[in-house]
Amino acid sequence: MTEVPSTDATQHELAGHLVLVVEDDYFIAEEICAALREKGASVIGPAADVEHGRLLMARQPLDCAVLDVNLHGEHVFELAGELRARGVRSIFATGYDEPFLPTAFRDAIYLQKPIDLAALIRAVKESSRGNRARHN
C-alpha cells in the first residue's frame, strides 16, 4: 500500500478483516465493535462470555480476536489458547496490569482500559498481518 493519505484508505483500513470480539460489558463491547466496523472490519460477536466466544470462533476463519480478560469472573486465557491453536492472535483488553498476565501471552498486544480506539485499530492490523498473509 502506498503512503498517500487517502480518506478511503483510512476508512477501510480493516476492510475484509474478520475480528472476534469478546467483552462482557454491553457498552464497551458496542464501542469496540463500532470502532472496528467504522474501519471496514467485519465483527464476529460481540460475545459476552467464553462459551459464546467459543461457538463463534468455530464458525469462521478469523484474522484476530479482541478479548476482555475478565468475563463475569471467568478469565479468557483458555479461549485465547484455543484461538492460538488455530493460528489466531489475540489482543487483550484489560484493567489489570501486565505483571498479572500469564507469561504464555506476554507477546500479545495488551490494551489498557479504557481502550484507546486508535491503538485498537493499530493492534488489529498488527495482529492480523500473519493470518492475512496465510489466507491470501
Add this chain to the structure above:
Amino acid sequence: MQKDSATPSLAHFRLLSDAMEELCSARTQEEVVRISAMLAHKACNVDSISIVLTSGEQFHYAPASKPDSISQAVRSKVIVRMSELVVETAQTAVVPDIHRDERTRSHTNGSTFARSLVVVPVGGRVPFAAITYAWVQERWPAATDVLVLEALARAAGLALVYRLGQSHSETDEHDSVNQWLESAADAEGLRGPERQQRVAAAELQHRVRNVLGLVRSLVRRTAETSASTEEYAEHLEARISALARTQGLAMRRLAEGIDLEELIDAEFIAHAVREGKVASAGPVVRLSVKAAETLALALHELATNAVKFGALSTPEGRITVTWRMEVDREDPCVRVEWIETGVLSCPPQPLRRGFGLDLIERTVPYELRGGSRISFEPGGVHCVIDIPFTRDNVLSDPPASVE
C-alpha cells in the same frame, strides 16, 4: 490506677496461649469473632465485641446477650467512630463511659448497649481493623485488662487475616479470575496479607478502569442521543450519578452483594420522589455488582422517563415495583416488575428512543443473559426484567422450592 495491676500474671499468659490455640482452630471469620468474644468474656468480663475492618466489613458478637442487643451494638455509631479513630492513630483507646467521653459523647445517639469500651487497632503500623471490647456498665478497666485485651486483639487480628484469605479462596473457587490473580501473586513470592493486598489491589484497579471505560462510553452514547447541550449535560450527569450510587452500595457490601430493595430505593431517592408515589415490595435478594450496575441503569432510565412523561409527571401517577423469585421453572430467575398507573394519556410520548430503550432491552439480555420487556399499558409503562438466578448475578441463596 495501681502500678502492680499493670503486670500480667501467669494466669494471663496461660489464658493468652490458650487463646492462640483456640483461634488457630477457627474455620471461618465468624468463628474467629465468636471465639474472640468468648475469650474476652472469660478474661475481662467483656459483654460484646465488634470488629470493624477498614474495608467497611463488620462483625459483632455478644456471648451472653439477646440478638436484639447485638443488632443495637451493630448500629452503634460510637463503635464505628472509635474504630476509625484508633485505626487512624494506631493506638488503643479506652472509653470508660461513652456518655461522658469527649470522643464519643456526640455520637451516642441514645444507644445504650455499650457503656464502656476498649478499642484496639490491629495490623501493626498500618491497621486494617479495630476490635472493640464493650461492657454494658461504666467501667475503668485495669491496665492489665487493657494489656490482655490488646494481646487478644492481635491474636484475633492474625487469625482474621488468615481466615479472610482462606474464605476468599474458598468462596471464589468457581471464580477463575481470582485463582489466576492469586497464582500471579504467588509467582511474585508474596505471602499472607501482602499477597492478599496484591490481589485486592489488582481487582480494584480492574474495577476502576472498567468503570472509567463505562463512563466514557456513557459520555459518547449520551452525546449521540441528545438534542441539545443542556439535555446532554442533564442526562450525562444523571447517568453518572446512577452509576456512582451503585458503586457506593457495592463498596459497602462487597462480600454479600447489593440489596435489591436498597438499589430501588436509592434510585427513587435520587429522583426526590415524594412518599406515597411509589411502592416497592419483594423478598431479600442480593445482587452481584455487575447485575446491580446493569439493573441500576435500567431503573434509572425508567425513573427518568417516568419523571418526564410517566407516573412521576402527573399528580395521579403511581409506580409499583415488585420482585419475586421464580424458582419453579427451567431457568429460575428474579422477576422485577415496574408498573406505572394513573398516567392518563397513554403513551403521552414514547419512551425516549435510542439510549433508554437500548439500555433496558439490550443490556439485560447481553450482560445478565436475562430478559426484558417494555409495554405501554392503559395506566402507563409496564416493564418486566428477568434476572437469571446464577452465581454471576445473584449472591443470596434461592428460597427453598415451593412445596
